[in-house]
Amino acid sequence: MNANQIADSTLTFHPITVVVSAWDQNRTTPGTQHYLGVTIANRGDFDAVVQVRLESPTDLLRQWCSRPEQWLALSSGKSGELTFCIDVPGDALPQWLDYEAVVIPQGAYADYYLPPTRCRLQILAPEISETAQDPTFSLSPSTTPDRPLMVQLGSPVVVELIVENRSERVDRFRLECTGLPEEWGIQVEYPRESDSFGLVRLNDSLGVNPSDRGIIRVLLQPPPLPLAGSYLPTFRLASENDPRLGLLGLVYLQVNPVYRLQAQLETVQDQVRNRHAAEFLLQFANLGNTPRQVQFLLKPKTPTNLCTYDLASDRVTIEPQAVSQVPLTGTPQRWWTRPWFGSGKIYPFQVELRDRDLHPIAPETLQGQLTWMPRPWWQLLLTLLAGLGLLGALAFLIWWYFLRSPTPPTVVEFAAEDSRYAEANGDMARVRWQIENPQQIQTLKLTGYSPEGIVLSGPLVYEFKDGNPPAALQSFCTPEKTMLTCSQIRTDAFLPGKYVFELTLTPKGRRATPVILKTSPIEITAKPPPTVTALVPKSLLYREAASGIPTPAEKAIPVIDQAGIRLDWAVTMPANITALHLVGRDQDGRMIGDRWFEFSNSGELPKLLREFCEVGQTLICRNVPTGLTTVGEFRFELQALSADQPATAVKPKVSESVKIQPQTPQILSFQINGREAPAKLLIPVAPFQTLLPIQVNWRVQGGSTTRVDLMPSPGSVPLVGRVSVPLSPQGSTTIALQVKAATGEMLTRSVTLETYDPTRSKPAGTPSPTGAIAPPKSMAPPTGSPGLTESPAPSGSPAPSGAPSPSVPIGVPAPALDDRLAPSEAPPQFNR
The missing domain is CATH 2.60.40.10 (Immunoglobulins)
Structure with a gap:
């Protein structure tokens, strides 16, 4: 205002x-x-x-x-x-x-x-109904909303709680005080008690016997200058015998207001020069404990048309223990009244202060003044200098039009249009320049150098005739009378690298000195190499493709097919790809095979990838087969190669581990002479009776890494087979079928064969005669060591591969030999 x-x-x-x-x-x-x-x-x-x-x-x-x-x-x-x-x-x-x-x-x-x-x-506190045995307490001093306790500044407030235990049991009480600001200190003092040794110790609660009283002392420490007003601390007494019982008490405190406000007019700049405004600050410091609202009125002591004042506001609110400032500016008017000599012209003013609630302010009136400084001494010489300037201007015009030599051309600006170009966009470096007095230009030469000073571009020479640019520059330049402006001038620099362009201006005249300027370094970036941004297996877990019924847990795992593990990948800049190199490694990091995908033309997919890939801004391939079906844990690496980068400089993208887990082995059947083998089997043998061999049949479900052993002989056997085992005339024979998985898990089925003389008494603890079996009549005695026989297999069990029986199925493997590698030991391959 x-x-x-x-x-x-x-x-x-x-x-x-x-x-x-x-x-x-x-x-x-x-x-x-x-x-x-x-x-x-x-x-x-x-x-x-x-x-x-x-x-x-x-x-x-x-x-x-x-x-x-x-x-x-x-x-x-x-x-x-x-x-x-x-x-x-x-x-x-x-x-x-x-x-x-x-x-x-x-x-x-x-x-x-x-x-x-x-x-x-x-x-207020709620009214709580009391019983005859509920504890009670009273506060001292007693206060009410109409008669609060006055708080003395700098002195603590002492409150005593007299607790009465009206129950028939010893009770212990704890006090909690809330409702005061954080800057208030609260100290609860419980009576000291003596232990069995007579030592006095501090307590965190008050113990009161039945029908007895106790006193808790509370000290409320206010800050040095608390805010004025009413305070309502709430005391909550908790009983240890009855935690649900909460006794509340209130103390009404009153802090009287302290009115102490100091006002000051602070000068920031009271001297005015060149019609700049003088700056002042109305500063108010509230040293009391109540908010103050001050209104002020500014009264200039000079006519208002000579100086104007601007006050940001006509009132201010100052919080307790805070400082507020109000800016005040003053600007003299009528510039022609500014003094020429002396110490300046003074404009006094005063600010009258008044509290909204008529509380005291010290002082109530602030005096101030601003000084309009006299003009500088050099303004006294303006008239003389104006005359001299007129004569000088006349002499200059005579020299300009009749005596001066032609002004040489001056390069005002010479710079590159951009500091970075891209080879992939087919860009070439472009420059611009701006030259004054183009009529005096004879030639312009543009040369591009490397940062080491090697010529990489040009030189391009442009001949000027009568100040007009040559035909090669006319489409890029805008000629004017005193200025030649050319932009987007193409150079012959398009290869990747860093360039510094030099412009050599040769003026007209025999003794003219060429002008040479250089640009800041610019760079033409090479085509970005292709980068593999994603290499993701379609699934991180497969199960081996094997015959048999899978377990419930295996049914949720996808079966590896002939295509093997499938991969998804994404490669940027497909137009720059020359080849993709896919490498497979086992869990030890050994390479197990690789595949090359050659790109014959720029961006043209190989035949092996056309079914699985799409080319756009990014090469995206999905479900690419690897042919890897071997059991194990593998990782894949994919490199994107280009003509500008050697293969050793390209870091491959590594996929997550993919696991092909073997089929869980199961013993489907283990039979002796066509019956499931019990744990122990008794065989009656009469005196002088010829012992015939026992036919052992087995069927095991498993994968390529499952190993089956028949102990004690012949050792390693196929998953499905049959052998003849001779019996010992005396004693017992134990036959064990052991199945070992690639994970180390082992399954075992065994049977103990024991012969006895039926003419004698039956051995104690032996099974009933129904549990004993006799050799089949169709079996012939063995002619050599135990091995495969030609007797027909029991129903439901295929015959071994070496038997000539026409009922034997084709493709059943013979028992494993000791010099044959187990399937788990054969190296996995996926590039065949």
């Missing part, structure tokens, strides 16, 4: 008035509703729309008030009322709830400021 507005402003008329009133005298209890009425009157000449909202530094107000913001429209001369409901929950603790009613006019009164109305709601 200017000086006129500051001097003429009044504080008496208020077009919008606000009255805030509570229905229950700002006191309520938990579980009740508190109503606040806001009455607004429009005494102005215009219609008004007013926004009213309740604001609080805590979130309790928005939790308890469903509509903290309301609007009211008032015609001129009308009034209205808004009602706010604060629903206090039943579990609310006794406390003071501080909040403000903020009224913001809109429309025609949008610039009118209404100070917020501060409100304080006291939540």
